[in-house]
Amino acid sequence: MAYSRAFNPRRVKFLSRKLHPITFYLVLLVAFFLFTLIYISRKGLEGVGQKAASSEEIRSERVQGDDDILHSKVIMQGEQLWTPSFSFGLHPCVKPTSKYKAAQETNRFITVRSNGGLNQMRTGISDMVAVARIMNATLVVPQLDRRSFWKDSSSFEDIFDVDHFINNLERDVRVIRELPKGLESIPHARRHFGSWSSMGYYEELTHLFKDYQVIHVPKSDSRLANNDLPLDIQRLRCRALYQALHFSPPIEILGKKLVERLRSRKGKYIALHLRYEKDMLSFTGCTYGLTEAESEELRIMRESTSHWKVKKINSTEQRNEGSCPLTPKEVGIFLRALGYPSSTLIYIAAGEIYGGSNQLLELASRFPNLIFKETLASAEELEDFTDHASQTAALDYIISVESDVFVPSYSGNMARAVEGHRRFLGHRRTISPDRKGLVEVFDRIESREMNEGSSLSRKVRKMHENRQGAPRIRRTAAPGVRGRARFRDEESFYENPYPECICTRKRQL
Ligand SMILES: *[C@@H]1O[C@H](CO)[C@@H](O)[C@H](O)[C@H]1NC(C)=O
Ligand SMILES: *[C@@H]1O[C@H](CO)[C@@H](O)[C@H](O)[C@H]1NC(C)=O
Numbered sequence: 001m002a003y004s005r006a007f008n009p010r011r012v013k014f015l016s017r018k019l020h021p022i023t024f025y026l027v028l029l030v031a032f033f034l035f036t037l038i039y040i041s042r043k044g045l046e047g048v049g050q051k052a053a054s055s056e057e058i059r060s061e062r063v064q065g066d067d068d069i070l071h072s073k074v075i076m077q078g079e080q081l082w083t084p085s086f087s088f089g090l091h092p093c094v095k096p097t098s099k100y101k102a103a104q105e106t107n108r109f110i111t112v113r114s115n116g117g118l119n120q121m122r123t124g125i126s127d128m129v130a131v132a133r134i135m136n137a138t139l140v141v142p143q144l145d146r147r148s149f150w151k152d153s154s155s156f157e158d159i160f161d162v163d164h165f166i167n168n169l170e171r172d173v174r175v176i177r178e179l180p181k182g183l184e185s186i187p188h189a190r191r192h193f194g195s196w197s198s199m200g201y202y203e204e205l206t207h208l209f210k211d212y213q214v215i216h217v218p219k220s221d222s223r224l225a226n227n228d229l230p231l232d233i234q235r236l237r238c239r240a241l242y243q244a245l246h247f248s249p250p251i252e253i254l255g256k257k258l259v260e261r262l263r264s265r266k267g268k269y270i271a272l273h274l275r276y277e278k279d280m281l282s283f284t285g286c287t288y289g290l291t292e293a294e295s296e297e298l299r300i301m302r303e304s305t306s307h308w309k310v311k312k313i314n315s316t317e318q319r320n321e322g323s324c325p326l327t328p329k330e331v332g333i334f335l336r337a338l339g340y341p342s343s344t345l346i347y348i349a350a351g352e353i354y355g356g357s358n359q360l361l362e363l364a365s366r367f368p369n370l371i372f373k374e375t376l377a378s379a380e381e382l383e384d385f386t387d388h389a390s391q392t393a394a395l396d397y398i399i400s401v402e403s404d405v406f407v408p409s410y411s412g413n414m415a416r417a418v419e420g421h422r423r424f425l426g427h428r429r430t431i432s433p434d435r436k437g438l439v440e441v442f443d444r445i446e447s448r449e450m451n452e453g454s455s456l457s458r459k460v461r462k463m464h465e466n467r468q469g470a471p472r473i474r475r476t477a478a479p480g481v482r483g484r485a486r487f488r489d490e491e492s493f494y495e496n497p498y499p500e501c502i503c504t505r506k507r508q509l
Contacts, residue, residue, distance in 0.1 A: 080468075081338070081339055081340060081405070082268055082404050082405065082429070083429065084426055084427050084428045084429055085427040085428075085429060085468055085469050085470035085471065086427075086470065087426060087427040087470075087471050088471060088504070089504060089505055090426075090427065090471055090498070090502050090503065090504060091426070091502070091503060091505070092238075092242075092424050092425065092426075092501060092502060092503075093235075093501060093502065093503035094235045094238045094239045094242070094243065094501050095235070096171075096172075096232050096235060096236070097231060097232055099232075100232050102171045103133070103170075103171060103172055103173050103174050104136075104174075105138075105174060106136055106137060106138055106174070107138075107213060108135070108136065108137040108138065108206075108209045108213060108214075108215075109137060109138050109139075109140060109179060109183065109213060109214045109215070110128070110131070110132050110135065110137045110138070110139050110140065110214075110215050110216075110217060111140045111142075111143075111179065111188070111214060111215070111216045111217070112124075112125070112128045112139070112140070112142040112143070112216075112217045112220050113142065113143045113144075113145060113216075113217070113218050113219065113220070114128075114142045114143065114144050114145060114220040114221075115145040115218075115219045115220060115221055116145065116221050116413070117389070117390065117393065117413060117414070118159070118389075118390040118393040118394060118397065118414070119393070119397070119413040119414045119416070119417040120221045120413045121142075121144060121145070121220070121221075121390070122241060122245055122417065123221070123222075123241065123413070123417060123492075123494045124219075124220030124221045124222070124223065125142050125220060125240070125245060126237050126240035126241040126245065126494075127220060127222070127223050127224040127237065128142060128217065128220050128223070129169060129172065129173055129175075129236065129237070129240040129244070130224055130229075130233050130236050130237050130240065131193070131202055131223065131224060132173045133172055133173045133233065133236055134199060134202045134203065134233065135202055135203075135205065135206050135209075136206070137173075137209070137215070138173070138174040138175070138176055139173050139174070139175045139176075140175075140176055140177070140178060140179055141156050141162060141165070141166070141175060141176070141177050141178075142156060142220065143155075143156070144156055144159070144390070152388050152389045152390045152391075153388070154388050154390050154391060157248060158248060158388070158391065159247060159248055159251065159390055159391060159394060160245055160246065160247060160248055161246040161247065161248050161249060161252075162177065164244070164246050165244050165245060165246070168239075168243055168244040169239070169240065169244050172236055172239065172240075173236075179214065183213060183214055186213065186214070187212065188212060188214040188215065188216045189208045189211070189212040189214070189215045189216070190215075190216045190218065191205070191208065191215055191216070191217060192217070192218060192219060193205075193217055193219075193223040194223070195221075195222050195223060195484075195487070196222060196223075196224065196225045196226065196484075196487040197223060197224060197225060198225050198228065198229070199225075199228075199229055199230065199233065222492075224237075225487070226474070226487070226490050226491070226492055226493040227474070227476060227490065227493070231500055234493070234497070234500035234501065235500060235501055237493065237494075237497075237501075238424065238497050238500070238501035241421075241494065242421065242424060247394050247397075247398070250384065251385075251391060251394045251395065251398070252398070254377065254381060254385075254395060255394070255395050255397075255398030255399065256398070257377075257381075258373075258376050258377055258395065258398075258399055259398065259399055259402045261376055262345065262347060262371065262376065262399070265345055265369075265371075266343075266344075266345040266369070268344075268345070268404045268405075269344075269345040269346065269347055269371075269403055269404060269405075270335070270340065270344060270345070270346045270347070270403060270404065270405040270406070270407060271346075271347045271349050271396075271399055271400040271402075271403035271405070271406050271407070272331065272346050272347065272348055272349065272350075272407050272409065273349045273350065273396070273400060273406070273407070273408040273409060273410075273414060273415055273418070274325075274328060274331065274348050274349070274350040274353065274409050275325040275350070275408070275409050275410035275412065276325060276327065276328060276350065276353050276354055276355075276359065276409070277350065277351040277352055277353070277354060278298070278301070278352070278354045279301070280325060280410070281298050281325070281354055282298040282299075282301040282302045282305070283302065283305075283308055284313070284318065284323065284324055284325070285298070285299075285302065285310075285313025285314075285315055285318055286315055286318055286319060286323075286324035286325060287315040288315055288316075288319050288324060288327065289327050289329065290354075290355070294354075294355065295315070319439055320436075320439060321436060322434070322435035322436025322437075322438075322439060323435075324410075324435065324439075325409045325410035326409040326410070326433055326435060326438070327359075328353070328359055328360050328362060328363035329362035329363060330409075330438065330442055331363055331407070331409050331433075332362055332363040332365070332366035332367060333366070333442065333445065333452055333456075334433060334438060334460065335366070335367065335407070336366050336367075336452065336457075337452070337456050337457045337459075337460035337461070338431070338457075338460060338461060338464065339457065339461070340367075342366055342367055342368065343368075343369060344367055344369065345369045345371065346367050346369060346370050346371065347371050347372075347376070347399055347400075347403065348370055348371065348372050349396035349397075349399060349400050349414075350372075350396070351389070373392065373395060373396070393414070396414075397414065397417070397418065400414075400418045401418055401421050401422060401425070401428075403428075404428075404429065405429045405430075405431060406418055406419070406422060406428070406429070406430045406431070406469075407430075407431045407433070408430075408432065408433075409433065410435075411432075415432075416492055416494060416495040417494055417495075418430070419432070419469065419495055419496070420492075420493075420494045420495045420496055420497055422469060423469060423471070423496055423497070423498060423502065424497055424501060424502060427469055427470060427471050428469065429468055429469050430468070430469035431464060431467060431468050431469070432467045432469075433464070433467075434463050434464060434467060437463050438460070438463070441456065441459060441460065441463075471498060471502070472496070472498070473496075473498055473499055474490075474491045474493070474495075474496040474497070474498060474499075475490060475491040475496070476490050476491075477489035477490040
């Protein structure tokens with residue numbers, strides 16, 4: 001593991017000869033806490049139902065013996081709602097290592113069609129940048145999928161700043177806007193890359209360039225492994241996603257404006273990614289809290305959507321497994337139980353909520369300051385975005401990354417991408433609801449065994465102590481999981497780019 005180097009005892013000994021004793025003591029102390037942190041995170045710091053110490057506990061432990069300890073416990077309660085997780089001096093690091101060589105001009109080309117929604121495309125494009133680097137090929141600016149469910153006709157330059165993308169990656173990969181004339185009409189190798197493929201897989205595939213100058217890749221999502229790749233490739237993925245793939249100027253400008261507008265209202269805000277769109281509910285078969293007519297409508301939609309393979313879903317079982325998005329009402333109960341006051345400003349990052357404003361009543365009664373794109377921006381400002389799902393998603397993305405607290409009501413590409421970006425930027429607070437645990441609690445409220453009061457609050461807070469986006473090394477697959485299931489089980493690289501792109505001060509390279 002890359003980390004072991006920082007704790008090499010010989011190195012510590014060496015330091016002790018050179019440094020002032022107090023500095024040495026501090027180094028040891030920092031090393032000890034990092035070690036504790038890593039040890040705990042390996043054991044599943046954020047694992048459900050485990051009795052591992054939370055980051056907040058570590059933090060108190062750190063000052064044990066200090067006069068500060070009482071003070072730190074007192075500020076914890078209020079601060080904990082809004083501040084970034086205590087991040088142990090970690091910071092983003094994406095610089096290449098010293099062996100990294102600048103990209104060279106090549107006559108091998110990769111063309112890509114990026115599939116999926118906005119965040120699937122963003123992470124897929126970043127992977128393709130890394131793949132082009134591994135294969136020593138020139139990358140042609142990816143085409144975006146216009147046929148997918150999202151039916152967005154936006155081109156790459158409508159969503160991303162294409163000049164910035166090309167220039168920013170200059171040293172890493174040569175990127176061009178279009179295939180050179182003359183290469184368009186010659187035969188291309190069309191190749192579906194395997195999902196979660198390794199470095200070796202792509203090195204091997206370079207043999208295709210013996211017969212073809214151009215490889216066309218029809219899909220870009222999750223084509224590269226999360227783990228076991230060289231540090232320079234992993235960091236390139238971070239540079240591609242966080243530094244090269246900027247949104248186009250109109251999106252960036254409006255996004256910033258909307259963030260400022262939110263801040264001018266109350267200073268702090270929660271961004272709630274509320275997955276409660278019709279297609280989401282129909283696909284997951286989650287009908288809890290809906291009327292019979294609504295459930296029926298969702299069932300019919302599912303059965304008539306040919307590419308959704310699972311048709312029969314027992315909504316109760318689905319919900320009990322924690323596989324349903326929280327309902328707006330449940331989100332309301334959840335956030336109140338965590339201690340957010342009802343005056344809290346909540347930005348709703350979402351598509352169209354199924355059931356419309358009726359469905360939001362119980363959330364709005366607990367948190368009257370709900371804000372939507374449509375109430376934050378004027379009709380003129382939104383005009384150019386409205387028919388482009390990916391562009392409105394980009395606005396939601398910006399507002400979510402910049403929020404003080406991010407809460408996704410369900411997991412998905414957007415939730416993962418935003419969480420990872422927030423970790424990268426300084427472990428900004430992201431609260432991931434323990435949906436399975438919460439459902440039990442909600443059912444007890446429903447059956448009146450429990451009230452929305454202080455005992456609920458204690459329970460919910462306890463349950464989420466370790467689900468607030470505190471630093472931890474990316475989770476690998478559970479020990480027993482083998483084969484392809486392993487890739488599904490492990491945490492995605494872009495959900496948590498630690499340790500490769502997040503470092504302690506000593507390990508910059
Ligand atoms: C890419 O180019 C570098 C330097 O020219 C070379 O060392 C490496 O083997 C090449 N990789 C592949 C997969 O062809
Ligand atoms: C769905 O599952 C629940 C719990 O297992 C069960 O009680 C219920 O009868 C099931 N419903 C249907 C329609 O099968």
